[in-house]
Amino acid sequence: MNTRALAWEQPGWSVNALWETTLQVVKDPAGAITSPPGPEVPLKPFVFAGLASLASALGAWVVSLGINQGVALGASLGMHLISGLVSWGIFLPILTWILSLVLDRLFHAPSSDFATCLRTLSYSYVTSVAGIIPIIGGIAALVWWFWMLMQMLPALHGLSRKQAFAAACLLLLATLVLTFLLGLIIVGMLRPHTLKP
Numbered sequence: 552m553n554t555r556a557l558a559w560e561q562p563g564w565s566v567n568a569l570w571e572t573t574l575q576v577v578k579d580p581a582g583a584i585t586s587p588p589g590p591e592v593p594l595k596p597f598v599f600a601g602l603a604s605l606a607s608a609l610g611a612w613v614v615s616l617g618i619n620q621g622v623a624l625g626a627s628l629g630m631h632l633i634s635g636l637v638s639w640g641i642f643l644p645i646l647t648w649i650l651s652l653v654l655d656r657l658f659h660a661p662s663s664d665f666a667t668c669l670r671t672l673s674y675s676y677v678t679s680v681a682g683i684i685p686i687i688g689g690i691a692a693l694v695w696w697f698w699m700l701m702q703m704l705p706a707l708h709g710l711s712r713k714q715a716f717a718a719a720c721l722l723l724l725a726t727l728v729l730t731f732l733l734g735l736i737i738v739g740m741l742r743p744h745t746l747k748p
Contacts, residue, residue: 559599560589572599576674580699581706584671593666596673601639603676607692608635610683638679642729647672649725653718660708671707672722675699697723 558565559572576583589595612631647669654663678699681692697719704715 554587556587556589557583560591560595562590569599569602572674573677576677580674580702584674584703584707588666588670593669593673596670597643600643600673600676603679604635604639605632607679607682608632610680611688614683614685637733639676642726643669643672643676645729646722646725650718650722653721654708654710658708658710658714658718660710662708667707671700671703675703693723693726 557572557575558568561568572583608631612628615631647665650672651663651665651668654660654668675696678692678695681695682688684691700719700722701712701715704710704718705712708715710718
């Protein structure tokens with residue numbers, strides 16, 4: 552267990568602290584998440600997740616420029632940014648609530664409070680940058696996210712590997728359901744509305 556808080560959770564907004572924390576989370580997810588929370592928790596981890604989502608959205612947009620040559624640049628950028636913001640601003644709080652509920656009600660984990668679960672899921676959002684890989688990026692990001700949760704949940708929340716696997720599966724299922732529902736909403740908004748005579 553680390554005895555020093557993550558650099559990003561310290562006071563101030565430094566790109567170096569962001570980069571150092573990103574590398575620490577990628578290299579050692581369990582070690583990073585078991586470090587003591589810094590004074591800027593839960594705000595800074597939530598911002599970290601937002602930056603990861605936006606970086607993924609912008610990266611996917613840049614990659615798609617070569618693929619979607621017939622799509623207007625502004626519309627394409629807008630859709631990617633909306634996707635990143637929805638992932639961060641809507642999915643993350645819902646998934647945090649689900650994780651907190653699962654840890655508390657199903658597994659009686661000692662650290663199932665909302666802030667601790669938000670910190671865990673926020674740092675796991677670093678995996679969203681894999682979404683910039685054409686064609687397989689979304690699947691790669693989900694697989695990496697699942698693996699990262701399997702490292703973080705036992706380390707921080709005291710779950711067994713089986714419990715961590717069950718919790719990660721529930722979160723993955725919730726993510727897929729939320730994505731499907733969001734897709735239905737977007738398709739419904741984009742579909743031309745016809746007036747009945």
